[in-house]
Amino acid sequence: MEWGTELIRVLFGEEDTQSTLFYLEIALRTVVMYGYTLFLTRMVGQGGIGQIGPFEFVLVIAVGSAAGDPMFYPEVGLAQGILVITMVIILHRATGALVQRWRSVEDMIEGRPLQVLEKGRVLKDRLGSGTLTERELFALLRLEGVRDTGEVECAFFEPNGRLSVFRYPKEEQKPVRPTIPDDAATRFSHR
Template identity: 45%
Template sequence: MSAEVVPLDLPRMFLGDFPPLFFAEIALRTVVIFGWLLLLLRLMGKRGLAQLSPLELAIVIGLGSAAGDPMFYPEVPLAHAMLVLALVVGMQRLLAYLVIKNETVETFIEGVPVELVRDGIMSNPALDRSNLSREDLFERLRVAGVRQLGEVQRVYFEQDGNLSVFLHQGDAPPGLPIVPPWDLEAPVPVREGGQGQLACTSCGAVSLVDGPVPPCPHCGHEDWTHATTDPLGGAHGSARDDSGGDGGDHRLGLGGPLGGGPGTTPG
């Protein structure tokens, strides 16, 4: 400890050697840094935040920093730290109120859910906006028990960074296999030509092919593999799927709350 520091000097501990107007500077510094921190956390995206919203993470960082320094730095007066803590909590209460009352503020602070998969087809632009790779999505879907994308009706990337996964209740149509992980066993490519239902490895769209493989009608890529209903069992989709249908694209008209009814395209 420095020789100039007098232990248990209460005026120094609480007020320091600063003029009273310095409290106003502390308030301004806190507001500026808190706002900048909140903006940076918002730009990190939901994947970087995991379970915490940008506002919650900013609160944790701000409170932790303000509470930690005065504990062991004798030159930091307690009154300054107490003011910072009070300002951070006050701004949190204000922003929480604005999030409830104003949808624009809520959208800026929390973001909005992003639809990543619809009827077994991935949205690559949505994955890019969410800073998620195809492998990240597959990993999270496997945790939810998904073996192939045909099982999936919708996947939403929620505001807290979690995935909401909605699956078919009955027999699912064939789709792009995601089990086993492609790093361990990549799906067998179909490049020259094929017969039956093939799945685009770029977006998961399924097409009935009889001859040379065409570009994917959904994303334009030409990388295909066999669509499957059970990757672990090795059952591949064909001109007739397991439900006895004609092998068409049964991802339309799911029925139920997520589908648009039989024979219609969901909105």
């Protein structure tokens, strides 16, 4: 096989994928998949993706996939992968500009903090949205050193999956509900 022909195949993929129309199709597919992935990420909820926001999660997934395909599949040319990565970065920057300009877009993409505790009481109706279970909430409270929900004036589950806890002053704390699991409660003194 001739080096020039092989180089063209590596850069642009198989012969049937070298048309301008195919590259426009790639751009359209990228826009659709970016939007759909962002939508699904928001549906998964705040805790489903860990410490990064949905916006960054989509970027990582999209760029990782676009970079990997030309590395493994000979029918996917480097130019096609470069186009997809470029489109994803352009979409990411455009979405970032929209988020900076309009708060409603930021709320739609990144989400809003969800109040999950008030005056030591778990707001169970807020947990039912599929975002956070009571067990996960108690685990996050324990990570913050909270032994009893009565220590907490209010707590918010943040879009990045972390918990913001606002405690009562020590003299205002009262026992409401221990956060320590039942099977471990006997080994720890509550107060």
